[in-house]
Amino acid sequence: MSEHDQLGVPAAPEGPPTRPERVPHQAPAPGRADAVRDAAAHDAAHDAADDRPTPEGGDATAPWPDRMLPLLRTPTAERRLAPDPFGAEPPGAVEPARVLDLALLVGELLLASGEAAEDVEAAMLAVARAYRVHPCDPQVTFARVAISYQPGASEPPLTAECSVRRPAGDYARLAAVFRLVTEITAGGIAVQDAHDRLVAVHRSSRRYPARILLLSCGLLAGVATLLVGGRTDARAWLVFASAVVAALAGDRLSALVARHDLPAFYQFVVAATPAAVIGILLSFNGLHLRGSVVITGGLFALLPGWPMVAAAQDGLAGIYLTAAARLLEALYLMAGVVIGVMTVLYVGVNNGADLAAQDVPAGAVNPPLQLVAAVLLTLTFAVLLNTEPGTLPAVMLNSAAGWTTYGVLANAGAEPILATGLAAGLVGLSGQLMARYRGSPVLPHVTAALGPLLPGSVLYFGLLAFVRGQPEVGLSGIGRAAAMAMALAIGVNLGRELARLFLPAPRPAPPVRGAVRRTGGRHRR
16 A cells, blocks of 8 residues: 555645634623623524534434435535534634545545445545535545545635555454544544544554464365365364365465565465365365365455455445446456466366365255354454454354354255345344444454355356356356355445434443533633
8 A cells, every 4th residue: 555645735725714603702791781692692592503413414423424424425515514513623723734634544544444435435524524624525436535625616626635555454454543533523633643643553563463364364264164064074174174274375375476566366366276276186085075175165265255345335335436446356356266276177177086066065054063163264254354353252243143144044945145145134234233332333343244155165166167168057156156245245235224224323422532622602622
C-alpha cells in the first residue's frame, strides 16, 4: 500500500466554511424584562434543536454507520446541513484542508483493510461532518480514495485523493480505525490527535507472530479435509497431515514468488500446485487414501473469500465500478488457483490417478465432527485475517450457528444454494448483533464465519470434470460454485440491511475522555 498522500489541495479559504452560525446572545441590560424573555427563549430554542433527531436519518445515539448510510444515499445537493455536533471544535478552529486530510487517511486505511466501499465513504463523511466541514462528497473506487469540499458558491472546491495499493484483509486495523471514527463522531478529539492516532495504527504490526500465521495456514487446509471428508480414522488423519504439509509448502512457494515482485496471480498458481501434487501422489497407492480431499482442502485455503463478499456488497450498494473491479480481482485469483490445480490434475488423470468425485461426500455425514471442524476452520481463517483476539470467540460462535443451519437444511433436502444463502443470512444478522453490542465493525464477525460455507468441493468437482473431458459438467459445477459464492454475499448483505432497519440502536457509549461538555447552552472547554 502506498504512503498516504494528498493531491490537488489548494490553500484553505480565509475564515470558516459557509454554514449557519450560532450567535450567543449578550447579557441583557438591567430592567429589560423583554430582552430577558427573548434571550431565554433563544437558549431554549437552541437546546430543543440539539435534542431533535439528526438530519442523518436517525437518533443521535445511533451508531454512525446507521446515520451516515441514509445520508450517503441522498444526493449531495439535497443533504441538509448538520447541526453543531456535540463535542466538535468551534467554528474556525479547524482548517478544512486538515479535516479532509484526516478523512482521506481514514478512508485509505479502511479500504486497504478490506472494508466495503460504501462503508468507507460513510466513515469519511462522518469524520468531515463531525468537524462541520460540509457539504462534502467522498468517492471510493477499487484503488483510489477521494473527498471534495465546497466552501461556498463563489469559492473553489477543495479536493484530496490518494491511491491504495494491494489491499488485504487486516481486521485488527479495521477495528481500530472504526473505534476511532466512533470517538470522533462522539466529540472531544482534536484533528491533530486523531491524525496522530491514525498514523500509529497505520504503522502498527500484525498482532500474531509469523509462526502462528504459518501454522494457521496449514491447519486451515488440514481442518478442511475433516470438514469435507467427515472421518476420523487413521487414513483421515494421514490425509489431514498431507493437507497441512501441502498448504505449508504452497505458502512458502508463494512467499518466494512474492519476493520477486510478481503479481498475485502467479502467487496463487504456485500456491495451488503442492496440494494437487500431493493429492495425485496419494491416489497412486494401495491404501485407498482420498487424494481428492487433500485437493479440496487446499482449495478452501486459497479461495478469495473476503474479496468476493466485498465485491457483492459493493454491487448491491450500487457502487458498480468498484464491485466490478473487486469481482475481476477475485476471478483472476480464482483463475490462478484453477490453472495451478488443473495442470497437475491433467497430468495425474492421464496417468491413471484415481480422483473419483464420489470420494467426497456431498452432505453432512458426521455432524459433530464437521461442526468442530467448521469452528476450527473459522478460527484459523480469522487469525489469517488478523482478527483481534477478543473477537475470536464471537466469530467462532457465529460460525457454529451458520454451519448448523446449513447442515440442517442440507440434510432436510434443501437445495445447497438456498441452504448456503439462508445460512449466510443468519451469519450476517448475528454478526450485526455482535458488532452493535461490541461497538465494532461487522466484517470481522462475518467474513471468517463464512469460511466453512465456501464452495471448495463444488469447485473441485467442476475442475475434475473439465480434466476428464466433460466440459458441460465442468461449466455446471463452476456455475454452481459461483452461485453459492453469490448466495453467501447476498445473504450477508441482507442480514446487514435488516439489522440496520429493524434492530434498535445500542445504548449510548460513555463520554469520551476529554470531551467537550455543554454548559448553560454554550460550548465550553
